[in-house]
Amino acid sequence: MKYIQKNILTTILLIAFLFVNAACQAQKSSVSNKNINIETKKKKKKRKIKLPNIDLSHWKVTIPEGEGKGKTINVEPPEILNYANNNILKPYMYNDSLSGALVFYAYPSSSTTANTKYSRSELREQMVPGNDHVNWTFAQGGIMKGKLAMGEVTKDKDGKYHKVIIMQIHGRLTDQQRDLIGQKDNNAPPILKIYWQNGKIRVKTKVLKNLASTYEEMLHEDAWGDDDGYTFEDEVGFGKFTLEIKVSDGKMVVILNKTNYKVYENIHMKKWGVFENYFKAGNYFQSRDEGSYAKVKFYELSIEH
Template sequence: MRMRTLLTSLATVVAVTGGLALTAPAASGSTAVGNTTHAVAAPLADPTVAPGGNFDLGVWQLQEPIGSPGSPTTISSSRLQGANGFQDSYFYTDTRDGAMTFWAPEKGVTTPNSNYARSELREMNRSGSAADWSLSGTHTMKATLRVVSVTSNVCVGQIHLGSGGTSTKPLLELYYRSSGDIVLGTENSPSGGQTLHTVGNVSVGKTWSYTIGVSGGNTINLTVNGSTTHYAIPSSFNAYKQYFKAGSYNQSSSDSTTKGARVAFYGLTVAHS
């Protein structure tokens, strides 16, 4: 009964603050980030429920590496929510530790503008409409995660361009490579071209954390395991609105359905102010 009470209390905190959270596996307490509370506690995740039973998935939509060519399957926020919410072999709760887990094989259905498969969350509004926020203000996404397996390279977090033009590029992508290197890719312009910045190294299977965000309309802020760096946003992006993405966006392809990238999340929050 005590475990269920603690989980209920955590769910209440997340609902009130408008964030998304799952407790990290090895700490206790809580921290306030802007107008969102990021709960961090001893293991409280229930490994017997769907991800929606441990996470507030009311601000996310899921894209999976299945469906018809050029049109991957998407799962709405309403289907993801709750202990009996959606899960399958590409998106599920790890029964050992309660982690929200994403699996993206080398071979899978892709979007028209990508050659790579993904099992990935796309930020939504509570109303069910697609998130599409201005660069002005402060916007952050925080995650605690581990890459369980990766063939070559996987994107675990993005800020992606929304409305405002014709570009389908991201503003930035955060990659994890099989070498353990964590690399930030910042887009040079909406037309393309990416500059890579190595920002850390963590062994495969080890837990780490990141915060990605923008502030002041012109600055990217990145923190990896407590180390923070900043990058200027080119003015060519000013016309575009943005949204967050997180999960396993595999960056290699082959004919294999058994090789790929598996990523487990223990914490994930978004905040806007």
């Protein structure tokens, strides 16, 4: 009898052990499944579509698509607002939804603007949407801010990255000024070019060759020469960085990453006041090498006047 009772007790203990063990395994499985569900949700969150913080209602874009020199395609507001569904624009201007950037792609093309040999996928400010004839002077002032990064860029035969102009302030003649000097178009020199050059930011501006030039003489492009340029010490490489351009009467300031300043406040800036201007931003690719290209990523871009 004692033997039977002992066996019964052993059996009961074994059943109890198996029940508790099964419960623990179920709990572990539940925790494991919960963890898997949490990880799955995290991955889904990581894949969430990001969009750039850019209002394109006051920009038109020029792309290297057309039928030769001076035959590029321009897309203005309101059409540019639907760029993601524009088949002509898609190869040159598109969203990178993983990083939240607007990408500008350019490569050497036979389609260039009239006054250059280089191609571009570049935005041009329009104070009045669809109208290139309304612009601003230094006396009126302006600010352009951007957060951007070099996405991809090829190298030249010497192993150096090809240069890309990422921001500009371009001069423009009024119709009256154009007619005064007998020029066929309204083009004037760019007072500011900002380059991405081998991982650093380089700034170029203009100087008046003869400070005694008359008003009419100053309107000619050949009255202005290039300065020596300035390269910011900090290297941006392929990481994100910010640029801010502030313009006021006789003064221009370029700010890199909110802490590095280059200030232009001199007679040349004062003299530049004869011109109207507009901001540009994007990818003005500075190479004709076969197989070369660049992709510039803009996360934020804004203008104020």
